Amino acid sequence: MADSTLQPTSAFSHLEPTSLPGIAIEPRENFTMASFAAGKGRLEALAAAIREAYGVELPRRPQRVVGNGIVFVWLGPDQWLAIAERTNNRDLEVELKQRVAGLASVVDQSDGRVIVRVSGPLAREVLAKGVPIDLHADTFGVNAVAITHASHIGVIMWQVDAAPTFELAMFRSYADSFAHWLLEAVASTVPAAA
């Protein structure tokens, strides 16, 4: 919307990209996202349409799959969240509505959730201070997805790489509360300042 007089605002009032020994955190908001849910009896046709359009298989369990310029995150039974960089006015709601018309209900979620990336050897230790699920490499792992909560805030989270890097998506209105908890968890994990 380059020609609009409205400029987007960050949902985070005090979370900046931060890198500390063993851990880095970064708010990520510049995405276009859309959720879509398969229509009744349309699951296989939907999977075929996605395969056709993006060359990937929609995950049927809590996983994500990385396609060309798009990521599909399992969002519950027969539901997914599609995520792409918000470049060239790309709008996944519009794009998916065209590609899966009649097969799935598509809803724009580009602004509903914001993402925080947590990365580094201390990431699991930090996240364990709010996330109740097991993030051990043998049980979670790259591309694993979980819908759970972090410090009483609902999150969809997934592992990006083995660094390990995790991304946690939460409803926009919780951004500051989430950041407040995360920064406290980071501060209590990294070695204390002298």
Added chain:
Amino acid sequence: MARPANSPSRDPLQPQRLSNGGLVDRSRTIEFTFDGRTYKGHPGDTVASALLANGIVLAGRSFKYHRPRGIISAGSEEPNALLELRTGARREPNTKATVAELFDGLEATSQNRWPSLDFDVMSVNSLLSPIFVAGFYYKTFMWPAKFWEKLYEPAIRRAAGLGRAADVADPDLYEKVTAHTDVLVIGGGPAGLMAALAAARSGKRVVIVDEQAALGGRAIDDAATIDGRPARDWVRAAEEELAARPDVTILRRTAVFGTYDGGTYAAIERVADHLPQPKDHHPRQRLWRIVAKRAVLASGATERPIVFGDNDRPGVMLAGAVRSYINRYGVVPGDNVVVFTNNDYGATTVTDLIRSGANVVALVDSRPKPSETVSRIASATGIKLLNGAVVTRAFGKKRVSGVTVRTQTGAEVKLLCDLVAVSGGWNPNIQLTTHLGGKPAWNDRLQCFLPGALPPSMSLGGSVAGDFSLHKALSGGAAAGASAVALEGAKPITIVVPQAADESDAITPLWRVEDHAGKAFVDFQNDVSDKDIELAEREGFRAVEHLKRYTTLGMATDQGRTANVNALAIMAEITSRTIPQTGITIARPPYVPVALGALAGHHRGKSFKPTRLPPSYKWAKEQGGVCVETGLWLRPSYFPRKGEKDWLDTAKREVNTVRSAVGICDVSTLGKVDVQGTDAGIFLDRIYMNNLKSLPIGKARYGGMLREDGVLFDDGTIARFGDHHYFITTTTANAVRALQHMEYCSQWLWPELDVQIISATEQWAQYAVAGPKSRELLQKIVDPAFDISDAGFPYLQVGEITVCGGIKARLFRLSFSGERAYEIGVPARYGDALMRKLWEAGREFGACAYGTEALGVMRIEKGHISGPELNGNTTPHDVGLGGMVSKTKDFIGRVLGARPGMLDPNRPSLVGFRPVDRSARLRSGAHFIAQGVEATAENDDGYMTSVAYSPSNGHWIGLGFLKHGPSRIGEIVRAYDPVRGGDTLVEVVKPVFVDQEGVRVRG
């Protein structure tokens, strides 16, 4: 009494400190104060070991009788040595000296004494002890009842309790962590270490937890030998091996305090209690939730005292604790010692005492014949052995100075001593096996309760299983660890169990000494003596659960760990029953005291719950908006301007501006749900009470949802964007529950329907733009391609548009205020910018921002229902929406909503009220009473739900439910409010106070 001539040289500043031995770091000396005096100790000491090193045993006064009390134990079972640690905001009462680790500069203070520990006025209670028997409070303070609140309770509260809590907020941080593991090993003694090694070597994930700062358990306390070398060397090697494995977590200073369903355990880690204060940003304590596929309980055992006369005198100590002080801390707690035991383990204390240079005055063994172990010790050390003898009474006041012993022949002899080491046998620490209801099982050979049925996925290792000898503990632990991982699918591995002694566990029960003189205590912390148990029995409180509650036995912070089994054994004796017949109380969490701060973790103060901020929050704060919590949301309630004296002043101005010009309000917090699918219309028809089939595309309609019992659940609007595409709003408060309800209906009630329900609450920043000039204002925002004239965009029209040069938006012509009004939604990232744009554009129209106060006033003026009317008791008929209820379709709440009682015209129903005296203020919660009748519950005609000062009317107005309300318009009733002293005459009016014809919304 003099120190024995052969005693080794000692540090003159710490007279009871041995020159070597123990885990303390003698290379550093640190200072601490106790009751204002400065003493020295070493890193590695507990406060108790440091006090004992300085020759101090008197640590406090008892709870009820204010008797002088000393240090009894060396662990978390300590009932007596409870101190106040630190000062100021970090002052913490009732801290166990036997657990608290020493640090440089620690300030410790004794409790429950005044003016000083040496001279305590309240010890007069001890002389009054015949009065302070079990059940004292129940019997004494029953009558007259009115004295309780004013007289008894304050007096008791002053006299009772131990330490003083800090009187300012806790400055420290706490945190909560979840850990997942294959095997949780509870206890880092020899059995626990073996279990952890066995599990870890199979490659499984292991968490091992120990209460103390150093692992090793009784192998360290007893200075045992493992594989021919000192146990501490073996422990260090085991620790190093475990620490080197990436999937092993060792948690020291951590106590597992609760067993929960599904293999979940709670533990408290004292991260920084051994430091003057926590490191910056680091927690003081950490609460662990540990989810374990298997658990090995290797929690050890707790020694129990023997009940004899004045057995609470400072210097009477558990034998195992004496060994701990010698071997773990290098402190010998006395110089001339009587050892009193009924078992072989107790007798071996003699060896440690002699080695540390103490004089063993006598070994008093209640068993008639010397066991093999006792004979061996006696002949090796040459000490005086009194078999078949018992200590009947200790003497000395602030420190024991001797004991009276009744010998096998019945003769009484006095022995002088400054320490009595007592062992009545060991109670396995079975508490964590009983938290889920497991019943302990009595073992007659070992004279103790062992775990009965175990929680699923728990196994046992070491003395908690009755394997008291070091050899048995090591092999039992190894077996438990190996079988735990085998059950988790690991390949079996061979564990070589190290060599260790298989000491005798022989015991002959002795619970209390018959015909003792003086007071004989069973529960030290709650001052319960054997006489109290006898009294309880005489008064019929024989069941253990009754005994516990009547005498308060076992109900103190130590959970009666040194008391419970002795008490029920005495009860068994008195009632001529066996111990299993008598039974045992079941322990509940927490096994050790847990700070409330640790249970809260991050969630305290403003972080108690997360806060949700609406898209215009930052703008609202810049404008001086005053925010209120509505659920988790923080919403602006009003925007004060200079010269306005209070919220009411501001709200009046905001209402007047909306009604005369235009106002803007952030309504993003409303729940928004996108409903799609070929059956979306059918689905919505089934969850709303009103008919939605006729809703055309591009229109919105008000709708109400009922619960299945016919009560109103929520209301909102349904907008239709396409054949199979609807967008509904719910109230802010019910957003989460409404979505849950819809998912219940779509997944459980009607899974055959093709409907997809997706929350879109946070996708859209939504603003109400309300007032006669709202369209003119919007015209400046909405892109010119879209016609929003009254003809092109009439009341209840909805549409997908663009604003500000191409930003996608949704426009709804809805009104809560009763004025011409719109709700405009943009993607939330543009919410802040749109608010600023609306504000800028609204200047020429005299626009204001309004908050929830003005919103509330205007909806009351229009008689729109909200939370106070949707209160979980009301039906559509009650709120005047009976006409909306469909008679032609099935929907949730239809059948039960049609029960005669739900339609009874006698039910209070919605009407409006205004005060007869127009200057009077109304209050919600007032009850309606007809004039001329008494204000009784029988005459209650209903209640006021919402009130507001109406700027449009110039007086207070109210909404409420009144019996036969609609037929009583014009009647004067009392609004009776006894709680706040209100009794106001009000006139019943139609529940609409502004624009009764409803023309303004259409413009």
Added chain:
Amino acid sequence: MRIACPYCGERSLDEYLYSGDATVRRPDFASPTAQADFVKYVYERKNSPGQHRELWYHAAGCHAWLVVTRDVSTHIITAVEPAKDVALGTASSMKDTA
């Protein structure tokens, strides 16, 4: 307590909401005995020990409604099935060893 969501895996109790008896089904509104049927459906429950079929909602997870077979005396769960499948009669009675 931990419940193994058939979609998300085992999660702690704090992610779930309990929502009543899964053995009752919503009656036909058009039946002549509808009112009595609905009263029974909404209000009448046996408070028996032992095994129950319960509805749970994975509120903090995937939002699936589940039918949980649970012994209310021991809290031992023997099966967790998607409510949708149970309602449609297609549940494959997933066994959980918890």
